[in-house]
Amino acid sequence: MTMIRTHAAIVLRPTPFQEGGLIVSFLTEHGERLVGLAKGAKKPAAKWVSSFEPLGLVRVSFFGKEQVEVRRITRCELQHSPLTLGHLESNLVVACLADLFDRIAREGVEDERLFRLLSACSRSIKARPDEAMAVLAYAEHWLLHCLGVLPHPRTCGYCGNDSAPLVMLSDDRGWRCAACTPVDLQEALPPGSREYLRLLRTAPAEEAPDPSSSEAARVITELLRSRLIRELGGKVGSYDVLHRMLT
Ligand SMILES: [Zn+2]
Structure with missing residues (x-):
């Protein structure tokens, strides 16, 4: 079955993937590690360009079959970032x-x-x-x-x-x-x-x-x-x- 699931999660590690995409790992609110593929995330026009900073608290939606290892990220909204500019x-x-x-x-x-x-x-x-x-x-x-x-x-x-x-x-x-x-x-x-x-x-x-x-x-x-x-x-x-x- 294919479905969309949305989680509150914390961004762990974004890794560049082919054609400007990113493979991003998350820690969900239940404490499970989930990995998703964000296609074209590094293009300036991408709507989520700043959403994948390490330790950002996000709401992220995954699209894909239950059993596949890497699901597609369809949406990711940054809610809180621990980063302090220049520190x-x-x-x-x-x-x-x-x-x-x-x-x-x-x-x-x-x-x-x-x-x-x-x-x-x-x-x-x-x-x-x-x-x-x-x-x-x-x-x-x-x-x-x-x-x-x-x-x-x-x-x-x-x-x-x-x-x-x-x-x-x-x-x-x-x-x-x-x-x-x-x-x-x-x-x-x-x-x-x-x-x-x-x-x-x-x-x-x-x-x-x-x-x-x-x-x-x-x-x-x-x-x-x-x-x-x-x-x-x-x-x-x-x-x-x-x-x-x-x-
Ligand atoms: Zn002792």
Whole structure:
């Protein structure tokens, strides 16, 4: 059966396709990744020329059979964009977030947490572009949680201790503490790591803690980021650009 379906969705990644068209991936309001073909989207006369910016919130209509992989986009209206003209850092963070969610969301799998998380991040970046790096660290933390690879930091995953400082994040037992895991002081997580993790878990996106506010915040941010990138196969292109700009 052929039909038109309309979704509230967030634009993830537009990729140029033959004859000035674009293949665009979206995260729907149900948290599913959908891909559509916009024919002639790059021609100046196209009615949707600005509708496919990364992380734009849109209403998009697809035309096509239920089972085909790439449906045709018949209509796409931009309702909200997180981009801030001339604000390089926040716009790079937008690109990183689009990349991450494009890799994590799946076709045929609905995960509404993904849409809620990405819309909250998008709104926060627009409201406070100077704090975009905090929103990125916040999103990375929750994406690890959604992927099921980030245990709760309340208790040590090995001995169950809930008061000794956390010293490391292990692959098999999650967070491990000083009571059961002897780690060289130089290599152990800095004091305050559990407290920073607790802040990440409890704050809404618009109050995401500053990832450079303390040694613990810096180390945990770096740790979670590299864990996430490893989970995604070791390479997320937009991070290279962000790193080059920030160093
Ligand atoms: Zn322990």
